[in-house]
Amino acid sequence: MAQIKHAHYGKVDIDYVLGIGGFDLDRIEAEVQIEGSTKEHDNHHHDHKHDDHKHIHGHKHGHIHDSGVSSVSIVCDGDLDLDEINEWMGKLMNEQSEDIYRMKGVLSVDGFDERYVFQGVHSIVDGSVGKPWGAEKRTNKIVFIGKNLDEQALRKGFMSCLL
Template identity: 35%
Template sequence: MQSINPLANIEQCTFGNTSYKALLHNNAHHPKEIEKTVTDFSSIAFAPKHSIQPVSIVLEKDFDMEKISKWLEAFLNDNSKNILRIKGVLSINGMKHKIILQSVGNQFQVYQGAEWDDEARINRLVFIGTGLDKNEILNTLNTISPLLPKQ
């Protein structure tokens, strides 16, 4: 399973017996954990029988909060049948903190993350779903703000 998600915790069990705490209380939904785990999953290969795929996007330049929120609502509405999850760390114009994004289905939440230190303010987004087209996602993002993919 590490080939599907190298950051996943593996819990040893016998015939399905394991501690519910290990499964349910791992804080994977917590903004600080999301901030640490948003990474480039583009090299992960799913088994051929699965049509679920990750698309990782790393962009320079700050987003405008209102524009990215409207874009995200429209994107999730337009892709409601094929988006399972989105995780991201966003750089928002005028904000000194990272914005942590997570979505399940067509619902999303944003949280205030850590302050941007001396690091480059770079947006990192991971989309998980079916039939995703990275170039199409980039093109729609560029309609709200000309952004440059991080090389």
């Protein structure tokens, strides 16, 4: 439940309103790690169709079903070419940013000892170098949520950036 903040003539500390950590890349990395660890295969695709739910009908839904909304997860080993991944992501944002509601990932980029952690909403993408890989296996994990996502095209484009 949302916390109620009392205000006097609309005066509220701006950090209270905006300090939600929406672009906290450490939190994003943790979320991607959790999502990736629950997957035992290298892809995951959800179609949010009404027929896919396994539940008894006769109750009210608290959400709207949109058969065009799906998620695509790609988990793979290997290092990415920095120029290739930048070019592919730029092209993807130019062509499909309106349909990509959310994306996040942890990437293994060639030449970097640290993981690259990023997240995006539509055409707004933010990322930074995260903690070092150390002895951990360098595994790329990326998730897209959006409308009319072409899983094969996303997979092919991403994989083409691997060395």
